[in-house]
Amino acid sequence: MYKDSKLLTYSDVSIKFAIKKSTLYALVCQKRIPHVRIGPRFVRFVEEEIEQWLKEKAVAPLTSGDPKLST
Numbered sequence: 001m002y003k004d005s006k007l008l009t010y011s012d013v014s015i016k017f018a019i020k021k022s023t024l025y026a027l028v029c030q031k032r033i034p035h036v037r038i039g040p041r042f043v044r045f046v047e048e049e050i051e052q053w054l055k056e057k058a059v060a061p062l063t064s065g066d067p068k069l070s071t
Helices: 010-017 021-029 047-057
Strands: 036-039 042-046
Touching: 010 021, 010 042, 010 047, 042 047
Parallel strands: none
Antiparallel strands: 036 042
């Protein structure tokens, strides 16, 4: 399953995706971010899964014709 995937550490994800380590710890604890728990204190992230997770979290910008823009 993860044979050809790059596994990242907390530090790797923090640097590559500009997410604070403390935020990553909280997201893992809450099981809100995809991760692989290899042991009780050994967590890794699959790079492709993190990229996909971020894409799913993206919010589309409002367009000028959107009724939410008129006040």
